[in-house]
Amino acid sequence: MANSDPIPRDQAPPSDSEETNGADEISEEGEEEEDTEYEEFEEEEEELDPVRERERLKSIFRRLSTDPVHVRVHDVVIKGNTKTKDAIIEAEISDLFKKPRTVQELVAAASIANARLKQLDVFDSVSITLDAGPAELPGTTNVVIEVVEASNPLTGNVGVFSKPEARSWSLEGSLKLKNLFGHADIWDTSGAFGWDQSLEIGTGVWVPRFKSVPTPLSARAFLLSQDWLKFSSYKERLMGLNFGLLSTNNHDLSYNLTWRTLTDPTRMSSPSIRRQLGHNVLSALKYCYKIDRRDSHLRPKSGYAFSSTSQVSGLWDLRGLKFFRQEFDLRAAMPLGFWNAALNVGLSAGAIFPLGRNFTKLSTSVPDRFFLGGHSSLVCSLGGPSSLLGFQTRGLGPNDMRRVLNLNKDEGLSVQSDCHDFVGGDLAVTAFADVSFDLPLKIFRDAGIHGHAFVCAGNLAKLSEGEIRNFSAERFLKTFRSSAGVGVILPTKFFRVEVNYCHVLKQFENDHGKNGIQFSFSSPL
Amino acid sequence: MGDSRSSSDRHLFLVARKPRFGLPTACPSCLPVYLYLKLANADFSVEFDSSFPDSDHIPYVEYGESVALNNEKGGVIELLKEEAILDLNAKHTSLAIPDLVSTKAMVSSWLYEAILYELWIAIGGDVTHNIYFSDLPWPIGKILHWKKIYNVKKLLGVTKVNCEERELEIYKKANEAYEALSLKLGDQVFFFDNRPTDVDALFLGHALFVLHALPETSELRSNLLKHDNLVKYAEHLKAELQLDSTPSSTQPSSSSKDASTSSAPRRKPSSGWGAKPNPKPKKEKTEEEKKFRRRAKYFLATQLVAVLVFLSLMGVPGDSEMDDEDAVDYDEE
Numbered sequence: 001m002a003n004s005d006p007i008p009r010d011q012a013p014p015s016d017s018e019e020t021n022g023a024d025e026i027s028e029e030g031e032e033e034e035d036t037e038y039e040e041f042e043e044e045e046e047e048l049d050p051v052r053e054r055e056r057l058k059s060i061f062r063r064l065s066t067d068p069v070h071v072r073v074h075d076v077v078i079k080g081n082t083k084t085k086d087a088i089i090e091a092e093i094s095d096l097f098k099k100p101r102t103v104q105e106l107v108a109a110a111s112i113a114n115a116r117l118k119q120l121d122v123f124d125s126v127s128i129t130l131d132a133g134p135a136e137l138p139g140t141t142n143v144v145i146e147v148v149e150a151s152n153p154l155t156g157n158v159g160v161f162s163k164p165e166a167r168s169w170s171l172e173g174s175l176k177l178k179n180l181f182g183h184a185d186i187w188d189t190s191g192a193f194g195w196d197q198s199l200e201i202g203t204g205v206w207v208p209r210f211k212s213v214p215t216p217l218s219a220r221a222f223l224l225s226q227d228w229l230k231f232s233s234y235k236e237r238l239m240g241l242n243f244g245l246l247s248t249n250n251h252d253l254s255y256n257l258t259w260r261t262l263t264d265p266t267r268m269s270s271p272s273i274r275r276q277l278g279h280n281v282l283s284a285l286k287y288c289y290k291i292d293r294r295d296s297h298l299r300p301k302s303g304y305a306f307s308s309t310s311q312v313s314g315l316w317d318l319r320g321l322k323f324f325r326q327e328f329d330l331r332a333a334m335p336l337g338f339w340n341a342a343l344n345v346g347l348s349a350g351a352i353f354p355l356g357r358n359f360t361k362l363s364t365s366v367p368d369r370f371f372l373g374g375h376s377s378l379v380c381s382l383g384g385p386s387s388l389l390g391f392q393t394r395g396l397g398p399n400d401m402r403r404v405l406n407l408n409k410d411e412g413l414s415v416q417s418d419c420h421d422f423v424g425g426d427l428a429v430t431a432f433a434d435v436s437f438d439l440p441l442k443i444f445r446d447a448g449i450h451g452h453a454f455v456c457a458g459n460l461a462k463l464s465e466g467e468i469r470n471f472s473a474e475r476f477l478k479t480f481r482s483s484a485g486v487g488v489i490l491p492t493k494f495f496r497v498e499v500n501y502c503h504v505l506k507q508f509e510n511d512h513g514k515n516g517i518q519f520s521f522s523s524p525l
Numbered sequence: 526m527g528d529s530r531s532s533s534d535r536h537l538f539l540v541a542r543k544p545r546f547g548l549p550t551a552c553p554s555c556l557p558v559y560l561y562l563k564l565a566n567a568d569f570s571v572e573f574d575s576s577f578p579d580s581d582h583i584p585y586v587e588y589g590e591s592v593a594l595n596n597e598k599g600g601v602i603e604l605l606k607e608e609a610i611l612d613l614n615a616k617h618t619s620l621a622i623p624d625l626v627s628t629k630a631m632v633s634s635w636l637y638e639a640i641l642y643e644l645w646i647a648i649g650g651d652v653t654h655n656i657y658f659s660d661l662p663w664p665i666g667k668i669l670h671w672k673k674i675y676n677v678k679k680l681l682g683v684t685k686v687n688c689e690e691r692e693l694e695i696y697k698k699a700n701e702a703y704e705a706l707s708l709k710l711g712d713q714v715f716f717f718d719n720r721p722t723d724v725d726a727l728f729l730g731h732a733l734f735v736l737h738a739l740p741e742t743s744e745l746r747s748n749l750l751k752h753d754n755l756v757k758y759a760e761h762l763k764a765e766l767q768l769d770s771t772p773s774s775t776q777p778s779s780s781s782k783d784a785s786t787s788s789a790p791r792r793k794p795s796s797g798w799g800a801k802p803n804p805k806p807k808k809e810k811t812e813e814e815k816k817f818r819r820r821a822k823y824f825l826a827t828q829l830v831a832v833l834v835f836l837s838l839m840g841v842p843g844d845s846e847m848d849d850e851d852a853v854d855y856d857e858e
Contacts, residue, residue, distance in 0.1 A: 259665055267594060271587060275540070278576030279669070281662045320662065404590040447837040492833045499830055519826045 069103045074133040074140035080147040083182045084122065089145065091209055092116045097143055106130060110143065117147065120208055121186060122179040124148045153178045170194035184208050200224040206244075218244035231394040233269035233402060233421045234277065236367055237261045250291055255315075258282040260367065270400035270421040276366045281320035284313035290382070298380060298491060299436060299450065300333035301342035307382050313368075314355055321365050322355040327384030340450075341437040346378065348385035348430045354464060364464045369424030372396055372458045372481075373512070375520040377498055378432045379452075385430040388458040390483030390502035394422045395512035397460030420510050425460025426467075427476075432456035436489070448491045454500075457482035482506045483513065495521045537562065537569035537610075538587040542656065544573075546738040549768055551656045553640045553738075555584040557730030558601045562586075563766045564721040565611045578657035579669050602723050613722050621717050625724060628709065628716065631702050632727045638681060639699035640731060642692065643745045645677040652738060700748050707752040714761070725762075732759035733768070 063069060076097055078089050093113040100106040110128040117126045125148045133140030158173040174190035185207045192200040204220030224238045240258030247253075260280045264273065287310045294303035307329045314322030327350040335342050350370050354362035373395035376387045388396070399420040434454040438445050459480045463471060487500030498520040504513035539562060541555035549571070550559050562569045574583055581596040586605065593604035605611045614625065644653060649670075657673075658666030678684070683691045706728060710716055715725050732749065736759060739746045750756060 267582065267597065271592075274585075274592070275572075275574070278574065278580065279578075279661060279665055280576060281665065401590060403592055443838055449834070449837065490830065490833055490837060492837050495833065497830060497833055517823065519830070 068101075070101060070139060071103050071106060072133075072140050073097045073100065073106065074137060074142055076143045076145065077131075078145050078147070081149060083149055083179055084147070084184060085182045088120075088182070088184050088208065089117065089147070091214075092120065093145070103130075106141070106143075113145070117145070120184045122150055122153075122184045124150050150178050153180070170198065170200075183210075194226075198224070198226040204242075216244065216247045218242075218247070220244075228394070229264075229266060231392075231422055232366065232424075233266065233273050234262045234264050234366070237263070240282070250289060252286075252288040252290070254286050256282060256284045256286060258284075262367070268403045268405075270402050270423075272400040272423045273366065273421050280365060282313055282368075283315045283320045284311050285315060286311045292382065294331070294333050297382075298496060299342075299448075299489070300331075300344060300379065301335050301340075301436075302333050304333070305329075305331040305382055307384075309384060312355075321368070323352055323364055323368060324355055325352040325368060326350065329382055329384055331379075331382060336435070336437075339437040340445075341435060344379050344432075344434040344436070346430075346432050346434075348428075350384050350428045351463070352426050360464075360468050361466050362464060364426055366424055369426060370428035370460060371422065371424045372428060372430060372460055375498075375500075375518045377496070377520055377522055378454055378456055379434055379436075380496070380522060385428040385458060387456075388430060388481065388483065389454065389456055389485060389500060389518065390504045390513050390515070391481065391507070392512035392514065394424075396422070396458075396481050396507065397425045397511075398423050398462045399510050423462075426463035427461040427471075428458070429476075429480075430456065430458035439488075449488065451486065451488050453484075453486045455482065455484040455505075457506075479508060480506065481508065481511060481513065497521055536588075537567055538572060539569050539584060540572045540574050540587070541584040542573065542578075543575055543660075545655055548733060548737055550584075551734075551738055552584070553644065553730065553734045554595065556734055557727045558584045558586065558595075560729050560733075560766070561602050561605075561613065561723060561726035562611070563768075564726055565613055567611055575660035578661070578666075579673060602726065606723070613720075613726070616720060617718060617722060625717055625722055628706070629724050629727065631705065632724060632731065635698040635702045636728070636731050639695050639702075639745055640734065641677050642681055642683070642695045643735075643739060643743055645674050646681075646683060647692070647745075648740065648743060649674065652740070656738070696744060696748065699745060703749060703752050703755060707755050710754055710758055712754065714758075729759060729762055732756070733763060736760075 076090070076093070078086055081089060093116060096109040096113050096116075097106070100109050107130075110130065114126050114128055117123060127146045129144040129146065131142040131144050133142055154175065154177055156173065156175045158171070170192045171194075172190065172192040174188055177187040179185060180187055185205055187203075187205050189203045190201070192198075194200075200222065201224075202220055202222035204218060204222075206216060206218040208216050210217050220242045222238070222240060222242065224236075226236045228234055228236060238258050238260050240256060240260075242257075243255045245253045245255060258281070260282055262273075262277045262280075264277055269277070288307065289309075290305075290307040292303075292305040294300035294305050297305075307327075309325075309327040311325040312323075313325075314320050327348070329346070329348045331344065331346040333342050333344045352364050352368055352370070353359060354364050356362055370385060371394040372385060372388045373391040374387055374393040375389065378387055378389065381387060399422045402419060402421055432454060433456075434452055436450055436452040438450050444450070457480045459476060461467075461471060461476050482505040483502050484505055485500050485502035487498055490497040490499070498518075500518050500520070501516070502518055503515050507513040539559060541550040541559060542552035543550065545551035548556060550556050550573075559571070569586070574580075577583060582594040584601055585592055585594045586601050587593075588608075588610055591608075593601045593608070593610075595601055598604050598607065606614065614622075617625065653670065653673075654666065658670055661669070681691065681695070706716070713719055715721050716728070717724065732755060735743070735746050735749050736756065
């Protein structure tokens, strides 16, 4: 800044006459100097304004981000929704903007609101702007939510997945129609065709909230047919309705009404399976509590997870299946500190009991029992005892001999097809330990390809039809099947592939355990 | 398994539909099998199935590791005879065989069709519901009932156009069968040589069902009542075999079932929902074929994995980038 105050030329005091010439000359010189200084000062000011402006803005942002700048939400304005009801959007975000008292809290709330609205999956984009409130109300802000509804309400996708409960992987496709009635409702139709000729067709609707129910609701009608002839000599056909009653991050409550039919077109089933053939109604309420604090569900390195699933069947009619089924699953992961390695351990258990008088003598339905075996990932799947690497799907546990055919009566020849039907167990326990580690080559590490070594064990026991009296915990522990192995995991965009070499450590008569290489394909999500 | 053994050496398990109307099993397909075992003085237990009314494999008899199903080789009785487990006809002379076979054919065809028509088309309603569907939830029972009626009409060739004509034909044949059987029986206790045969089991089952399960308005029942000796024959054997008492049955296997359901017609394996009969077992694959298939699967899987590894390592257009949609923009004035 200039040291002297510049005096405009027209306001300069007049000089004495005697010294006019000299003084004039001096004053003129002085004036010229002052003009120069003034001009220089103005040039300096023009150069310093942008800098000052930037500094000013920086200090504002700094203040906003660190100092508590008090603000209050005056109004929430919703724009852009031509089809979607205001009430739906307001219900998603109403609780978020009541509490914030500072700009920082408001920005955080806006971020959460943005995520919630996007989660509805009916908008192409969501933007939230904080606008100044009315002039007469200082310290207030208006929140402006601008949504762009999906231009194309019809979407579809196709994928290949494998599920723990299915025999193999399946090709799945679905079509979704979004926001048909403006309640952020999503209507979908899906179909899945399995490698094992299983077929599933379903159609359903999902709404984020309905009237006074604040949680998502869903309803689904489905038709599913599965072929278990190779393992248990029956084919299963299910047709029914599923209602999602409560769905939050941790809790899930659903009701299932299913007409189930078991048939045996080969007529080779064992007596146990033959007596289970026919029609049944499953009217069941299912509650699932799940908590997953692992850092990743594909390659967890720290954290824990727990899930509990309870199912009660026999609610609708006395003639339906009546049982109580409970599953637990506990996982933990901890880093080992070298090669990006982590140890994952898990323990799963499940039991099913028939309900009714003299329930210890009653039988349970085969499809509702527990089966162990298959190639599904030990670490990724969370939901009860099912997987035991090294054993075929439904490859161990209680079994019954299949039918004997007398082909040549005279010579006394008889043929028995593939010997045994696995009928499942009423009690199942599995446990595993898995160490995952990076592979030496950098190219593998960059692609996420890693190795793992595992050991797993599991067992099934029958408790129904009076067998509970013969159950012995000691014998149950002694008859645990186990296997160990190593493998490589390849996470690709389309699948998550596991290639494992399994070695069966312990198996019993009639078990279908096999040493060798196994492949597993699962969803990459 | 193929050894000829007498019935006393082996305990049999008969799975049939539930008892009703004072009969040990109310199903017209199951009752003859039950009576055959009774007439043969076989050592057997009865279990009831109430969950599969549209099956065609019920009734069935388990003996040892084998089973005789209703929808194989002419039925349970024929299979038991073929396997020499129980053969009521074994002691009859060869002279009686042609007569026996023709009588059996008449009972198995004309009277069987008459029962089917009377039960599912002429009467239906409560009788069929009580026999087959009472233990299933109402919607399922109703759907299966309609399905069964449709199948029976198809089997008997009954349409809206020819319904009356077909009815007359069926009743006419049933009447002729009753008259022939009445003449054949006369005053005897059994139809042939005063010894029980499979014809006795088949007709006795038919007669008891018609007399006790069908309502009084049934035309078939009225026709049978015209032949006193047939009615006396049925009542006499019912008392002698002590069919009035409920058979001792083992506890049904499933948790909520305690009654029987009926079977589908024996003639054609009109199978349950989606089931396709496959009587022949799969051809055993040779070791070489199994090995070849296994190697082929490994080869294909390895190729697929190699492609996936290549795509992963060479940088597939990867995961969607984090976009800025989550960022909140706001301005101040």
